[in-house]
Amino acid sequence: MTICRKRITFSSGISFLIASMLCCLGGCQDGPLYALKAVNPYFVMKEWREDDAYGVTDHDRRKQLAKLADSIEYYAPERQEYWASHLQQILENDDSAEMRRLAVLASGKINSSRNLTLIEKGLDDDSVKVRMEACRALSRIDNESSSRLLASMVGKESNQDVRNAAIQSLAKHKNAISLNSLRLALSDRNPATRDLTMESLRGATGKDLGNDPDVWIAELEKNDPNEPNQSGTMLR
Numbered sequence: 001m002t003i004c005r006k007r008i009t010f011s012s013g014i015s016f017l018i019a020s021m022l023c024c025l026g027g028c029q030d031g032p033l034y035a036l037k038a039v040n041p042y043f044v045m046k047e048w049r050e051d052d053a054y055g056v057t058d059h060d061r062r063k064q065l066a067k068l069a070d071s072i073e074y075y076a077p078e079r080q081e082y083w084a085s086h087l088q089q090i091l092e093n094d095d096s097a098e099m100r101r102l103a104v105l106a107s108g109k110i111n112s113s114r115n116l117t118l119i120e121k122g123l124d125d126d127s128v129k130v131r132m133e134a135c136r137a138l139s140r141i142d143n144e145s146s147s148r149l150l151a152s153m154v155g156k157e158s159n160q161d162v163r164n165a166a167i168q169s170l171a172k173h174k175n176a177i178s179l180n181s182l183r184l185a186l187s188d189r190n191p192a193t194r195d196l197t198m199e200s201l202r203g204a205t206g207k208d209l210g211n212d213p214d215v216w217i218a219e220l221e222k223n224d225p226n227e228p229n230q231s232g233t234m235l236r
Contacts, residue, residue: 058096065090065102073109080110087118097127104130108137116145123153131157132165139169147173151181160190167196171203178204183220186213 072083083106090103100122107118115137122134135153138146150173153166167185170178182204185197194213201216202208209215 062096062099062102065099065106069102069106069109072106073111077112080112081114084110084112084114084118088121091118091121091125097125097130100125100127101130101133104133104137108134108140115141116149120149123149128159128162131159131162135162135165135169138166139172142173142175144175144177147175147177147181151177154181154185160193164193164196167193167200171200174204179220183217186217 068083072080075083087103087107091100091107094100094103104119104122104125107115107122109115110118119134119137119141122130122137125131125134131153135150138150147170150166150170154163154170157163157166167182170182179201182197182201186194188194188197195211198209198211198213198216201220207219209219
């Protein structure tokens with residue numbers, strides 16, 4: 001039995017080493033095993049096994065953070081506040097983009113004004129997937145402050161995937177800030193972005209005006225009290 005266990009352990013170790021090397025060669029840049037990129041995998045495996053015997057590993061931390069993201073919205077306010085401080089530390093200091101993404105996901109479910117402060121850190125993150133998660137988190141917070149953050153991402157974000165995530169999230173925001181931002185996005189040269197914007201407008205307005213951006217623009221301008229009509233007067 002002892003020999004069998006040793007063979008299984010040796011085989012598992014080799015498989016893990018091969019997987020880790022493939023991850024590095026393939027350009028893997030984040031995740032719960034982020035440290036593997038910077039150090040010798042053998043020593044990391046040895047260190048991980050020792051950590052597993054004495055405390056929490058990076059893998060365990062990721063699983064725990066994922067569980068927190070699934071349940072934090074049901075916590076009492078004082079517990080949410082307690083965890084908000086930990087989430088802030090992760091967003092500011094953790095090297096793993098996956099850990100920061102999960103921190104943003106959890107932050108979006110906190111029932112206090114502090115959630116926007118945490119999510120805003122995610123909007124400024126170097127990782128595309130963290131910024132996308134921040135945009136998705138804002139979709140669940142329908143107020144003007146959240147809408148302004150999304151509108152800012154639509155206007156300034158250079159990565160198309162992140163920008164599209166912001167446009168999609170504005171579908172959940174039924175206010176003038178959201179509508180104005182989506183109206184501007186209709187002028188995008190990318191047909192896919194225009195189509196996505198019209199889909200978001202269907203959600204934000206509750207209307208379906210078809211697939212012609214000009215029809216949507218005309219309708220939005222008609223209902224904008226700050227937009228001058230053809231006679232030069234302001235629409236009412």
